[in-house]
Amino acid sequence: METPGLVVHGESAPFSTALRSLVNNPLYSDVRFVVGQERQEVFAHRCLLACRCNFFQRLLGPEPGPAVPSPVVLSTVPADAFLAVLEFLYTNRVKLCRHSVRLCGRLPASHSGLERNVYQYREKYGYLSLCLEFVVKVLDVELVCEALQVAVTFGLGPLQERCIAFIEAHSQEAFRTRGFLELSAPALLPLLRSDKLCVDEAELVLAARSWARVGAAVLQRPVAEVAAPVVRELRLALLAPAELSALEEQNRREPLIPMEQIVEAWKCHALRRGDAARGAPCRRRRGTLPREHHRFLDLPFK
Structure with missing residues (x-):
């Protein structure tokens, strides 16, 4: 019977250091990327990328040829993020900081199919999970x-x-x-x-308005249009009559909330019942400040 061979493990640190030295190293490099708005040139090695990542394997092919773009342009992927992904593919480890996690975790607003696949395979090969572990800790x-x-x-x-x-x-x-x-x-x-937000509804309305203003400026759309998907979740009936009147006046100057939603809140006040107007949530949040009319609400904080 043949004697089983002995598996000998070398030291991992020198091995990892040697592979890390190849990250963005033009020595023996046979594929080149142009990354980010600054168009930073990044060098890599197709055999390593291909064996570590199925996407790169399909992109780069078995050998250099006219089908492979040269250089491969990733214009909206931040260079720091791409280099961190390469470091992980080369060494199976990466040093994370808050800045690199933000870059690598944030999907650009617009990106090509190539860039989208880079993000997808970053997740598949474990880099995103490392980012998440780091994020939870910090x-x-x-x-x-x-x-x-x-x-x-x-x-x-x-x-x-x-x-x-x-x-x-x-x-x-x-x-x-x-x-x-x-x-x-x-x-x-x-x-x-x-229900567990530690904030009063009046502050939440102000925060929603600020959020919608920023979105309107970025998207070049009206504030009310940007806010439409979320403002229904504001609990206007929690506001006191004076606050609701002030909100209604501001809403005339800068539309944010549909008028029928404000009317529903007024119905709760007029009828002194939290369930009087269907679709007007009255549950108190954890941070809701007490107001005199809250004693008439039928739905206490859960």
């Missing part, structure tokens, strides 16, 4: 809305739940960040539906 007010957007974009349920729970506990601070203003409507909706 999650704070400044990062949480950006992380929530990434979770919604990629359908990462556990991360989305973690981010929403964090925002529920730090609502006022999170809603003042740039990341909040840059949320998409699908990312903002679950927040506005939460």
Whole structure:
């Protein structure tokens, strides 16, 4: 009977260092990328990319040829993000920082099929999971809305739940960040539906207006049109009559909320019943400040 061979393992650190030295190294490189708005030139090695990533295998083919673009242009992928992905493909590890996680986790607003596949295979080969592990460890007010957007974009349920729970506990601070203003409507909706936000409804209305203004400026669309997918989740009946009157006046100057939604809130006040107007949510949030008319509401905080 043949004696089994002995498997000998070399030291991993020198091996990883040697492979890392090939990242963006023109030595023996046989494929070139032009990355980002700065058009940074990045060198790579097709055999390594192809064996690590099926997308690159299909893109680059078995050997150089006219079908392979030279250079491969990735104009909207940030150079730092692309180099971090390459480092992971070459060494199976990467050093993460808050800046690189933001770049690598954020999907551009517009991107080619090639760039979209780079993001997809980044996720498939584990780099995104490393980013997520890092994000959870360093999650704070400044990062949480950006992380929530990434979770919604990629359908990462556990991360989305973690981010929403964090925002529920730090609502006022999170809603003042740039990341909040840059949320998409699908990312903002679950927040506005939460009973556990530690913020009063008056502040939430102001935050929603600021969010819609930013979106209107970026998209070149009316504020009311941008706000339409989310404003139905505002609980206007929680506002006192004076606050509701002020909101109605501001809404005339800068439309944000459909008039019928304001009318529904007034019905709750007139009839002194929280369920009087169908579609007018009256549940108090965790951060709702008490007002005299709240004693007439039929739906307390859950």
